[in-house]
Amino acid sequence: MSYFRITLHRSAIGLPKRTKGVLAALGLHKRSQVVYHPVEAQFAGMIMKVKELVRVDEVDRKLSKYEVYSERKPDPGFWVEKTVARMEDGRPKERGSPSVIVEGLRKEDGGEVRL
Amino acid sequence: MFGAFRPTGALGGGLLWKIPWRLSPHQKYRQRQRLRAVDKVVETVANALAKKGETLKSLDRWQAEMPTEAEMLPKDKYTIFDRKEKKYRKGIHKLPKWTRVSQRVNPPGY
Numbered sequence: 001m002s003y004f005r006i007t008l009h010r011s012a013i014g015l016p017k018r019t020k021g022v023l024a025a026l027g028l029h030k031r032s033q034v035v036y037h038p039v040e041a042q043f044a045g046m047i048m049k050v051k052e053l054v055r056v057d058e059v060d061r062k063l064s065k066y067e068v069y070s071e072r073k074p075d076p077g078f079w080v081e082k083t084v085a086r087m088e089d090g091r092p093k094e095r096g097s098p099s100v101i102v103e104g105l106r107k108e109d110g111g112e113v114r115l
Numbered sequence: 116m117f118g119a120f121r122p123t124g125a126l127g128g129g130l131l132w133k134i135p136w137r138l139s140p141h142q143k144y145r146q147r148q149r150l151r152a153v154d155k156v157v158e159t160v161a162n163a164l165a166k167k168g169e170t171l172k173s174l175d176r177w178q179a180e181m182p183t184e185a186e187m188l189p190k191d192k193y194t195i196f197d198r199k200e201k202k203y204r205k206g207i208h209k210l211p212k213w214t215r216v217s218q219r220v221n222p223p224g225y
Contacts, residue, residue, distance in 0.1 A: 002163065002166075004159075004160070004163065009152075010214075010215055012215075014212060015212065015215060039163045039164065039166075039167055040167075040169070041164065041169045041170070041171050044160045044163070044164055044169075044171050044174065045171055045173055045174075047156065047160055048157070048160065048171070048173045048174060048177065049173075051153050051156045051157060051160075051217075052149070052153055052215050052216060052217060053215060054156065055152070055155075055156065056156045056159045056160060057159065058159055058162070058163045
């Protein structure tokens with residue numbers, strides 16, 4: 001099932017009541033607000049009424065607010081590596097894909113593995 | 116001669132609006148971007164409905180009657196028919212809410 005992702009780009013201030021009514025029916029109340037509606041003739045007709053005010057994309061699922069936000073987020077330029085449990089019952093944990101980190105492991109006296 | 120109290124028409128009293136008679140190149144550029152944005156919305160909706168095999172009367176009429184930005188003549192992009200004007204044309208920025216309404220076709224022959 002695909003959806004129209006509709007963003008209100010231009011405000012309807014000063015436009016006819018009917019135009020504002022269409023936006024309200026779509027659930028758009030303020031600029032940059034994003035709503036999702038299924039791809040149906042009913043919603044396509046409503047989009048056609050306010051096509052000068054909105055931006056529309058076709059998406060295959062409703063994105064969460066965070067996903068929409070992270071699309072706009074620039075690359076921070078760094079990443080934080082977190083410590084992971086590398087031991088399980090006194091043995092090194094099986095990793096899905098041997099990475100550079102795994103190659104750097106060596107066994108210490110206490111059975112601990114450190115980089 | 117200069118300064119805040121110069122005797123220009125706008126400051127000399129009375130109602131004098133200074134709306135230029137033509138659009139600046141930057142206004143024309145933004146007008147083209149807006150026309151393209153509307154074309155894109157219509158295209159997205161048309162593609163999405165075509166995938167589902169649905170039709171929409173308003174969409175069919177728009178596609179049949181309205182030229183896209185690339186198909187439009189510069190004359191129609193930046194000016195609008197007006198029977199009261201000399202040569203029957205005035206700048207499209209004289210149209211109320213002109214940045215948020217679609218005004219693409221004019222009477223044939225004008």
